[in-house]
Amino acid sequence: MLVLGFESSCDETGVALYDTEHGLLAHALHSQVEMHAEFGGVVPELASRDHIRRALPLTELVLKNAHKSLQDVQGIAYTQGPGLAGALLVGTSIAQSLAFSLGVPSVGVHHLEGHLLAPLLEENPPQFPFIALLVSGGHSQLMRVDGVGEYQLLGDTLDDAAGEAFDKTAKLLGLGYPGGPALAKLAAQGKAQFKLPRPMLNSKDLNFSFSGLKTAVLTLVNNHQPLTDAVRKDIAWEFQEAVTEILTAKCMAALRETGLDNLVVSGGVGANTRLRERLNAAARRKLCKVSYPRLEFCTDNGAMIAFAGALRLEAMRLKTMQDKKPNYSFSVKPRWDLAELTKP
Ligand code: KG4
Ligand code: ZN
Numbered sequence: 001m002l003v004l005g006f007e008s009s010c011d012e013t014g015v016a017l018y019d020t021e022h023g024l025l026a027h028a029l030h031s032q033v034e035m036h037a038e039f040g041g042v043v044p045e046l047a048s049r050d051h052i053r054r055a056l057p058l059t060e061l062v063l064k065n066a067h068k069s070l071q072d073v074q075g076i077a078y079t080q081g082p083g084l085a086g087a088l089l090v091g092t093s094i095a096q097s098l099a100f101s102l103g104v105p106s107v108g109v110h111h112l113e114g115h116l117l118a119p120l121l122e123e124n125p126p127q128f129p130f131i132a133l134l135v136s137g138g139h140s141q142l143m144r145v146d147g148v149g150e151y152q153l154l155g156d157t158l159d160d161a162a163g164e165a166f167d168k169t170a171k172l173l174g175l176g177y178p179g180g181p182a183l184a185k186l187a188a189q190g191k192a193q194f195k196l197p198r199p200m201l202n203s204k205d206l207n208f209s210f211s212g213l214k215t216a217v218l219t220l221v222n223n224h225q226p227l228t229d230a231v232r233k234d235i236a237w238e239f240q241e242a243v244t245e246i247l248t249a250k251c252m253a254a255l256r257e258t259g260l261d262n263l264v265v266s267g268g269v270g271a272n273t274r275l276r277e278r279l280n281a282a283a284r285r286k287l288c289k290v291s292y293p294r295l296e297f298c299t300d301n302g303a304m305i306a307f308a309g310a311l312r313l314e315a316m317r318l319k320t321m322q323d324k325k326p327n328y329s330f331s332v333k334p335r336w337d338l339a340e341l342t343k344p
Contacts, residue, residue, distance in 0.1 A: 005306025008091030009083025014302030077309020080108025081333030136267030155206025190237025315344035
């Protein structure tokens with residue numbers, strides 16, 4: 001089944017073509033980072049307008065690169081939520097209009113399910129069941145994944161998400177948007193000089209809390225005015241050490257508690273080199289396997305949506321699709337709990 005996927009939940013327009021027999025055929029992405037940079041963060045209305053401009057040219061590009069035409073498309077997947085309402089509406093309405101005009105089935109995909117399943121697009125994909133660490137700008141969650149739609153939440157953040165903590169700390173250090181990659185770059189030039197707390201490292205559960213860390217950084221920043229480059233680098237270094245130590249410890253605890261030996265990491269913070277180093281080393285000691293999406297699929301992209309959608313559409317087709325009329329009405333879910341998903 002050839003599935004065209006659309007991602008437009010935030011500041012990236014992603015389009016991809018996934019074939020359930022031949023794998024990922026093509027994908028294309030337009031990042032709005034430059035457009036939002038001058039405002040220091042995402043401006044929702046600008047994001048929506050840019051998705052409108054990009055979605056169809058990217059679709060044409062993906063079809064051309066895969067040597068396919070719209071008539072070859074057998075199913076359409078789109079991010080239905082969670083995300084920015086206006087941005088979601090653009091992708092959703094374009095996807096549903098295309099599905100209606102082509103007379104093919106469509107499915108609204110949960111953005112986080114896309115992230116969760118993205119490592120399965122790689123060679124030697126992890127087998128179910130596995131523990132998933134989902135660390136993005138909006139989420140820091142540990143989950144037990146037994147199959148598509150079979151997600152059990154094991155731990156969550158009590159306040160800021162890991163990516164959000166990176167972004168806010170980057171701002172405190174005078175770095176631009178998006179903060180995560182910029183802070184990681186600065187940290188790579190730093191050294192051990194300061195000591196930041198490790199919130200909830202020894203809590204008996206699998207939850208996270210990152211907002212205290214950000215406050216501790218603010219105190220360091222205030223105590224070292226005017227900030228020199230050397231101090232900024234060393235604060236960034238210690239901040240990254242703190243976050244990656246906590247994430248690594250909680251992942252290992254989740255593996256220990258469930259008895260599983262497979263860890264999957266996804267979401268934007270999964271691109272962090274130091275996090276990968278630490279997880280790889282800890283997993284090696286425990287004889288566990290860690291899988292990541294390729295770097296470009298850690299952050300938002302259309303491939304993960306086409307893929308997750310294809311799995312669901314295929315399962316729907318096998319079940320009841322024949323006697324069910326497709327429904328092309330649409331709504332978006334700016335807030336959508338992953339726990340609401342069921343097996344396709
Ligand atoms: O998954 P994603 O693209 O979007 C969401 O669904 O949120 O994640 C974006 C988040 C941002 O907070 C960004 O700063 C963070 O991932 N990020 C990183 C790195 N690359 C992206 N954080 C730390 N190190 C990185 N290399
Ligand atoms: Zn995302």
